[in-house]
Amino acid sequence: MKLGYQTNTWGGVVGHPAGVTSVKDLYYLANGSTEQAARDIASAGYKGIELFDGNLAEYENRQDDFRRMMADLQLTLVGVYTGANFIFRDILDEEFAKIEKVAKLASEFGAEHLVFGGGAVRSGGIQESDYEVLAQSLTRAEEIAVKYGLTPSYHPHLGTCVQAPEQLDKLMSMTTIALCPDTAHIEAGGGNPVTVMRKYIDRIKYVHFKDYKDGQFLPLGEGDQNFAEMLSILQGANYDGWVLVELDSHQDPLQAAQISKSYLQDTLNLA
Template sequence: MARWKLAYHANCWGPLGGDAVGVTSISRLGYRTFGDMDRAARDIAEAGYDGIELFDGNVLDGEADGFASLRRTLGDTGLSLVAVYSGANFVFPDVLPEELHRIARAADAARALGAEHLVVGGGARRFDGTRDADYDALAAGLDRVVEIARARGLAAHYHPHLSTIVETPEEARRIFARTGIGFCPDTAHLAAAGGDPAAMVREHADRISYVHLKGWRREPFAFTPVGTGDCDNAAVIRALGDIGYAGWICNELDAWPDPADGARQSRAFVEREMAALRSR
């Protein structure tokens, strides 16, 4: 088994949210960690990771100085920017061009900073219920994301997410039957929606070229470091080995009292499981 490269998402170093101006300007409605991304990068590098993933809002902040500050942070820490995470509603035709414009800006930034992957979540659940046509609209939007990514030399991935119309294993089958985008499994979200993440990795093996590992606790609900809680990430790692996965694994944790400690815990667990896999 080839040694996988490990990255960490910077979303744990502050409250998660979006740009408030996005309420009245859809093209500005990006994800954001309200925290010090330079500090996050230093902590992630010190925890032993080789790469970092950032939200689109944090990356697009770098447009102001031509990404000079972000380049300096990456250079100082030795980290690779592996992926940029974005998202959209995708099911409302009138605002889709605005959403795709923002995703294209994020993809431009990703390319400028040497990233390999563009990850998107989304597919809005309407207040009055999901319509069958929403899956067709989501699939069409995701195919546009593939085009945006491909034009910039990036690999595009869809990330099923709680609160969207793609949470459960059946909803995942429904969307992946309609679109050619890659599948970025987030193990905690899949488990919390009632899925078996290891089984889903095996089922969609030919669609997976980027992975999010995250822990999840059922009661009280919380996301936790990889290897803790009720999500069997050891089984997921074995499944990735069984399908011959090669590429980046990004550990992730939405909130934790000590973000650097969460990063270290998650990396130590994955390293142990990788060693166990190699010794089989």
């Protein structure tokens, strides 16, 4: 397995302000320096990075700068994370205009994975029909990713209509898209990440490891997640892809990356 790290720890997670009034511009952003994040991730011993779609878009007209940085640091662009509401038919074309742009750019930069999050929760609560539209939207998203040579996955997330285990089961039964389990979000949503990974191992092509305890997202080894069992499930399925460590924020991003790397190396025997 190969080890990568998300850049979102550097600056935390925000959204592009233009998205408030323009759906096509609604990107995720890590509100820090991508260059600093990449340097720190490489120095901590990881071989790849994942970016939010908005941070990737910042290099749309500076592609040589990005490629030079990645070559100098000997890093691989593992994946790009994007998202959408996915349930409101009137804005789907605008959302997919953004997704198509992100997929094209990710492909040009050599990314392997395109990860989708989303499934909005209405002000009046979730409607059963929302899952049907979400499933249809993810099929469309999957087709776009494949068109650009990317591996698509769905990432369950708190604050969406797919955060609880029964919600994930419902969506998975309605789609063919691969699952990118974020282990901490699964637990925070009331699920057991070991159970989820065992149940859907045949649909896992990419993994986000993040620890969790008492309502907090933590570096690996500082929470209660059973990563050894998760790793055993992956190994039993001959999984040889990327394990991507992700942490939404930390007072010392480099230290957090180092803590997780030491845990992966010393406890799980992943170099």
